[in-house]
Amino acid sequence: MPIHEKTLIRPENLVSHDELVIDGVDVSGHWSTFIKPRTITDYNEEMQAEIAALPGGENIHRCWQCGSCTNSCTMNAVNPEFNPRYWIYLIRQGLEEELLRDKDIIWQCVSCNKCTYACPRDVVPEAVMKATAHWLELKGHTGESLSSVFDRGFTDNVVHSGKIEEGHVLRIFFWRTGQPLAPPWLRDLILGLVKKLPVFYLYNLLKTAVLRPKTRGWGKTGAAIEDYVRERHAEQAAALGLSGKGGH
Amino acid sequence: MAKDMTEQDLTSDPKDKNLKQVAYYPGCALEGTGHAYNRSTKAVGKALGLELVEVKDWNCCGAMEVKNIDPQVQTYLSARNLTKTEEMGFDVVMAPCNGCYHNLKKAEYDLAHNPQAVEANERISAKAGHPAYQPGRVETIHALDWLKRAVGEKELARRTAGKLKGMKIANYYGCMYTRPRHIFPDKDQGAGSESTHAPHFMDDLLASAGAENVDFPLKTACCGGAHAMSDADTSTQLVLNILTTAEACGAEVIATECPTCHTSLEIHQLRAEKLLGRKTNVKILYFTQLLGMALGLSQRKVGVAENMADPRVYLKERGLR
Numbered sequence: 001m002p003i004h005e006k007t008l009i010r011p012e013n014l015v016s017h018d019e020l021v022i023d024g025v026d027v028s029g030h031w032s033t034f035i036k037p038r039t040i041t042d043y044n045e046e047m048q049a050e051i052a053a054l055p056g057g058e059n060i061h062r063c064w065q066c067g068s069c070t071n072s073c074t075m076n077a078v079n080p081e082f083n084p085r086y087w088i089y090l091i092r093q094g095l096e097e098e099l100l101r102d103k104d105i106i107w108q109c110v111s112c113n114k115c116t117y118a119c120p121r122d123v124v125p126e127a128v129m130k131a132t133a134h135w136l137e138l139k140g141h142t143g144e145s146l147s148s149v150f151d152r153g154f155t156d157n158v159v160h161s162g163k164i165e166e167g168h169v170l171r172i173f174f175w176r177t178g179q180p181l182a183p184p185w186l187r188d189l190i191l192g193l194v195k196k197l198p199v200f201y202l203y204n205l206l207k208t209a210v211l212r213p214k215t216r217g218w219g220k221t222g223a224a225i226e227d228y229v230r231e232r233h234a235e236q237a238a239a240l241g242l243s244g245k246g247g248h
Numbered sequence: 249m250a251k252d253m254t255e256q257d258l259t260s261d262p263k264d265k266n267l268k269q270v271a272y273y274p275g276c277a278l279e280g281t282g283h284a285y286n287r288s289t290k291a292v293g294k295a296l297g298l299e300l301v302e303v304k305d306w307n308c309c310g311a312m313e314v315k316n317i318d319p320q321v322q323t324y325l326s327a328r329n330l331t332k333t334e335e336m337g338f339d340v341v342m343a344p345c346n347g348c349y350h351n352l353k354k355a356e357y358d359l360a361h362n363p364q365a366v367e368a369n370e371r372i373s374a375k376a377g378h379p380a381y382q383p384g385r386v387e388t389i390h391a392l393d394w395l396k397r398a399v400g401e402k403e404l405a406r407r408t409a410g411k412l413k414g415m416k417i418a419n420y421y422g423c424m425y426t427r428p429r430h431i432f433p434d435k436d437q438g439a440g441s442e443s444t445h446a447p448h449f450m451d452d453l454l455a456s457a458g459a460e461n462v463d464f465p466l467k468t469a470c471c472g473g474a475h476a477m478s479d480a481d482t483s484t485q486l487v488l489n490i491l492t493t494a495e496a497c498g499a500e501v502i503a504t505e506c507p508t509c510h511t512s513l514e515i516h517q518l519r520a521e522k523l524l525g526r527k528t529n530v531k532i533l534y535f536t537q538l539l540g541m542a543l544g545l546s547q548r549k550v551g552v553a554e555n556m557a558d559p560r561v562y563l564k565e566r567g568l569r
Contacts, residue, residue, distance in 0.1 A: 055319045074470040078482055108479055110486075111312055112470035113427035117444070124428075130316055146478035147316070154313035158325065162307035166280040173477060183480075185522050189515060193556060213279060215307040221328070224375035228368060229318050 007098060008035050043094035046241075051091055051135050053239035055232075056127025063088045069115035069125040075108055082108065084115055084125045087132060099132075100141055107133040107145035138240055149176050159222045162215025267398035270389070271338035272300035273329055275348035275507075276308050282345065282507025284551030288536035289344050289391055291550055295543045296399050296407070303332050303341065309351040312474040312508075320368035326355035327369050327381040334385050344391035344536070346506035350424035350431070352388040357431040359383040390425065391536065392449040392505055393434075393442075401456035408542040410458030415566055417538070418464035418499035418530075419450045420490065422509040426468055450505055450535050457542035462497040466490050473508040476515065484524070487516035491528040500562070503535040510534060514556040531559040541568040 007013070015034045020027050027034075051057040067085045075082040082105055090099045106129060115125035136142045144152075153172035157164045174182065182190065215221075237243060278286035293300050306329050308314075310322030330352060333341040343349040358365035360383040373380035389397070395404070426444040429435065435442045442449050447468065451461045469490055472483030490513065494502050504510040513532045520526045533555065540550035546569060547553070552560055563569075 074472075074486065075482070078485055108475065108482060110470055110472050110479075110482070111474045112423040114423075114470070116428040117426075127319070134316075147475060150478045151313040151316040154311065155317045155321075158308045158310070158314060163279075164276045164308050164311075166276070170477065185519050186515075188522065189518050189556070192518075193554075213276070216305045218305075218307065219377070221307075221372075221376040224372045225321055225324070227375065228324075228372050229321060232318055232320075 008038060013038070040095070042097060044096035045094050047094050047096055047099075047135075048092050050240050051128070051131050054131040054134050054138075054236055056124065057131030057135075058127075059121075059123045060088060060091060060128050060131075062121045063092065063123045063125075064121055065089060066120060068118040068120065069123070072114040072118040074110055074112045074114060075105075079105065079108075081105060084109075084129055088123070088125065088128060091132065100136075103136050103142050106136065107142075107147050109133070135240070138237070138242060146177060149173060159225050161212060162218040162221065163213045165212050168212060264397040267298070267340065267389075267394060269299040269301065270394065270398075271303050271333045271336060271341040271386075273303045273306055273309075273333070273341050273343045273348055273352070275306075275343060275345045276311070277345055277347070277507035277511075281511045284554040285344060285507050285510065285534045285536060288534055288540045288550035291545050292395070292536050292540045292543065295540065295545060296395075296403075298394070298398055300342065301336065301338070303329055304336055306332055309343075309348045311347050311351070320365055321372070322351060323355045323358050323365045324369050324372045326351040327359060328373070328376075328378070330355065330386045330388070331373070331378060331381045334381070339385065340387050340389060342389050342391060342394045344505070345508070346390070346422055346424035347508055349388060349390045353431045355381075356383050356386075356388060357433075390449075390505070392425075392453065395453055395539070396449050401452055404453060404456040404539070404542075408457040408539070411542040411544070411568065412454060412538060412566075413458035413460075415459045415538075416462050416498050416500045417454055417459045418462050418494035418497055418502045419447075419454065419467060419535075420464070420469075420494075420502050420504055420509060420513070421447045421450065421467050422473070422504075422506050423468065423470050424506065424508075450503055454503060454535060454538060457539060459538070462494075462499045464494060464497050464499065466493050471509050471512040471516075473506075473512040476508075476512045480516075480519065483512060484516045484519050487513055488520045488524070488526055488528070491517055491520075491530055492526075494530050495528060499530055501531045501533055501538070501559075503533060503538055505535050517557055530557075531555075531562055532557055533559060 013036045015036060016030055016032065017028055048060060052060050065085060070076050070083050070085040073082065073084060081102060087099060087102065087106065109126060109129035111126055113126050119125055133145060137144055137148060150173050153176060154164060154169050157169055274286050290300060307325060309329060310325040314325060315322040343352055359369060359381065370380045426435065426447055429444045432444065435444050455461055470486060471490060472486040476483045502513065504513065510532060517528055537550040537552060541547065547560060547563060552563065
């Protein structure tokens with residue numbers, strides 16, 4: 001498959017000389033650009049198995065590189081570097097270094113499921129993107145993404161109360177990511193809204209913020225979920241050779 | 249043959265008697281930012297003689313977030329609500345939020361097809377002290393299915409008398425209502441069923457109230473709702489695309505049927521204006537707010553004051569008070 005050859009024509013792999021004659025042939029200038037030869041020796045042969053061991057990564061081996069995922073991708077339309085088809089290719093080949101070039105954008109998958117809808121092989125690319133983003137975090141290639149911080153705060157709230165209170169989830173998110181309690185645009189928005197809302201609605205908002213909704217009879221449920229997640233995360237850490245470090 | 253089909257068409261306006269009283273799963277968003285959706289859905293139900301019985305002791309379905317911590321926990325959370333529905337003696341639960349609707353449907357599918365999901369659901373349910381949900385016991389429907397099947401366009405047309413006449417609407421369904429298709433076995437089943445690539449239930453309902461639906465190519469585009477806060481710039485870009493396309497198609501209103509989409513469109517409409525100087529005038533309203541007003545309910549009754557891009561003056565001009 002010729003797909004990875006695009007890496008060869010990156011600027012750093014191209015060489016041209018202002019004046020160069022080889023065996024009597026003038027190969028100067030742009031028209032005689034050379035592509036540097038490349039030998040790959042650093043395949044990560046574990047990468048596919050590791051990502052397949054994380055939730056959502058299970059079907060990655062089914063991919064036959066048709067590109068329907070990238071073609072339908074919401075994020076690819078925003079940023080052409082966001083390329084699920086290519087990342088799946090890299091993971092299956094074990095081309096870790098190449099994957100790491102995009103490590104800071106993979107988490108941006110918005111879970112619109114267009115790829116999963118389009119995929120003829122049931123790879124579930126959306127879930128593969130999430131598994132890949134988690135793999136990058138677990139392996140220490142990236143810090144915890146803003147999305148993961150949000151997911152964690154949200155899930156903590158659900159496990160604790162059975163329900164979420166949106167204001168609480170937001171406050172936790174801003175606090176954990178070190179952002180001001182509300183960015184200026186959000187503060188303006190809230191203030192604008194408060195001015196025109198009926199009093200009873202504001203009263204309700206305030207009441208929810210103070211009393212935090214909770215599912216009646218939630219009891220042992222939260223603890224049951226925590227146990228399950230702990231076990232699963234320990235299994236996953238073991239599959240990635242990270243035993244002892246615990247979950248994400 | 250042709251004659252038969254015509255006759256069938258005339259009589260096929262579906263009225264599902266079983267849906268006159270259904271279990272109601274509002275979900276967390278409808279108790280918070282989607283309060284107007286909750287309020288207008290209940291008001292529309294009441295006006296049409298449909299009864300909604302809230303699921304007792306319901307919990308969060310997991311939304312877009314819990315699956316990223318563990319997908320099976322999300323399946324369990326959704327399945328618990330189906331158990332609660334069953335315990336109340338209902339076999340249909342209506343969820344107006346796309347996220348809830350999607351997750352309940354997905355739990356139903358996963359528990360019938362994925363042994364790992366079944367195992368997790370049984371394990372957590374046992375520890376939590378309630379029976380594990382068995383697939384096939386409860387049908388999850390969306391508010392769109394509910395109104396389409398329990399009332400139908402003919403009855404709505406009669407009750408609304410074309411009150412939305414001339415209102416140009418872009419119907420926006422978002423992601424979770426149609427994707428991925430395998431969790432929605434009732435969709436794409438030919439005439440009368442919902443389509444996953446070109447959904448039309450909301451179009452049908454609003455058209456029956458007289459609205460003029462514009463040809464809108466981004467019905468199932470993504471608003472970036474999952475990352476509305478964690479990747480706000482991307483969301484603003486995605487939303488701005490939806491808003492400007494709706495306006496280019498001639499829409500005055502974007503009708504929504506999901507609190508996450510609705511809030512994301514509203515927040516990022518304002519954010520695009522404040523940060524990028526890109527102002528759009530299209531109004532964003534829940535389809536239940538529009539139907540409620542078409543049924544003669546006041547703006548107040550359907551919670552219009554809670555909408556951020558204040559539509560009150562526009563609606564007044566349209567004769568909807």
